Amino acid sequence: MFEASVGGGIPIIRPMKACLAGNNILEVKGIVNGTTNYILTKMREEGLDFDEVLKDAQAKGYAEADPTADIEGNDAAYKTSILASIAFTSRMDVSKVYREGITKISAEDMAYAEKLGYVIKLLGIAKQVDNGMLARVHPTFLPVKHPLASVNGVMNAIWLKGDAVGEVMFYGPGAGSLAAGSAVVGDVIDIARNINDGSTSHFHCTCYERREMLGMEHVTCKNYIRILANDKPRVLASIATKLADHQVSISSMIQRARPDSKAEIVILTHMAKEPDVADALEAIRSLPVVTEICSWIRVEE
Numbered sequence: 001m002f003e004a005s006v007g008g009g010i011p012i013i014r015p016m017k018a019c020l021a022g023n024n025i026l027e028v029k030g031i032v033n034g035t036t037n038y039i040l041t042k043m044r045e046e047g048l049d050f051d052e053v054l055k056d057a058q059a060k061g062y063a064e065a066d067p068t069a070d071i072e073g074n075d076a077a078y079k080t081s082i083l084a085s086i087a088f089t090s091r092m093d094v095s096k097v098y099r100e101g102i103t104k105i106s107a108e109d110m111a112y113a114e115k116l117g118y119v120i121k122l123l124g125i126a127k128q129v130d131n132g133m134l135a136r137v138h139p140t141f142l143p144v145k146h147p148l149a150s151v152n153g154v155m156n157a158i159w160l161k162g163d164a165v166g167e168v169m170f171y172g173p174g175a176g177s178l179a180a181g182s183a184v185v186g187d188v189i190d191i192a193r194n195i196n197d198g199s200t201s202h203f204h205c206t207c208y209e210r211r212e213m214l215g216m217e218h219v220t221c222k223n224y225i226r227i228l229a230n231d232k233p234r235v236l237a238s239i240a241t242k243l244a245d246h247q248v249s250i251s252s253m254i255q256r257a258r259p260d261s262k263a264e265i266v267i268l269t270h271m272a273k274e275p276d277v278a279d280a281l282e283a284i285r286s287l288p289v290v291t292e293i294c295s296w297i298r299v300e301e
Contacts, residue, residue, distance in 0.1 A: 001187035001203065006032060006079045007156045009179030010172040011186075016086045016160075017203050023162030025087040028126045029300065032079040034154035034175040035063045035070040036102050036122040040139075041152040044110045044119060050103060062154060072101035073122065073137040080124030080135050087126060087160065088133045090211035098216050100138035109226065109295050112254070112266050113141055116224075118299070119149045125300065132212035134219065141224050141299040219274040222251065222299035224266070227284065228291040231263040235289045239265065242287070246280035248272045262291060268299070 003013045007030075016025070031037050035057060042053045054071070057063035069075045081094040102122050113120050118141040126135040142149045147169045151157040156174025161167050173179035194200070229235050240250060254266040269277070277296070285293055 004183035008174040030158040073099035084126035090209040091207040098136040132214040223269040224297040226295040227265045242283040
């Protein structure tokens with residue numbers, strides 16, 4: 001048994017294997033790393049940059065001296081692969097889980113997210129796609145009304161969608177000795193009860209199917225893009241043209257002039273295919289008037 005492997009003290013492995021076994025689980029999204037959630041929460045609430053908050057998290061013991069496993073999304077990728085394997089009844093190769101950390105998230109991105117009605121979370125996302133399965137870990141724009149958007153600090157939460165039950169969310173402490181210990185001791189007691197009763201009841205492996213593991217080229221979502229460019233006529237038009245050339249349409253836009261004769265351009269796209277967005281950004285990056293593509297963050301509705 002391995003209840004403590006995801007979500008600390010949150011009961012999630014047993015409910016997925018047993019209580020929700022009558023469902024075809026279509027999608028799982030989770031905040032499964034307390035360190036990164038603490039950092040992103042503090043960045044949003046206090047308007048601070050990543051480096052400042054990381055030092056604070058290390059001082060308080062929320063982040064390790066070498067925080068790579070957390071801040072680069074590796075820990076969340078392992079947990080997402082466990083959730084996806086159970087949800088989709090097919091073993092998932094963790095090496096094929098796309099991962100992107102939070103080190104490039106800035107105070108500016110946080111401020112724009114709030115202005116546009118979103119929060120930024122590091123999510124593990126797994127979905128059934130095109131008769132296969134896809135898992136990814138990356139910073140994500142979430143609407144403020146989404147249940148996961150209000151999960152702050154070191155807390156964890158897992159949201160899932162089943163074809164019968166609909167939407168369900170599990171919330172609680174994702175780390176700490178007592179939270180993890182609660183899950184471990186719960187498993188030990190259950191095993192002891194089975195031995196005492198002479199029962200052979202236990203959870204068998206539920207990975208009885210072989211679904212294809214798909215790559216990021218199968219992702220279709222909305223996108224947040226922040227660009228630094230020269231503050232001149234027709235710059236915005238040239239950027240919009242490059243997006244349109246690659247089948248990426250603009251949903252909304254903010255342009256802010258800066259004192260250094262530069263303009264900060266923030267774009268929210270409509271739903272677009274991942275390869276199309278990547279190609280469009282490469283084309284925009286090559287424009288002489290563009291100084292930098294500062295951010296590209298996917299949006300989950």
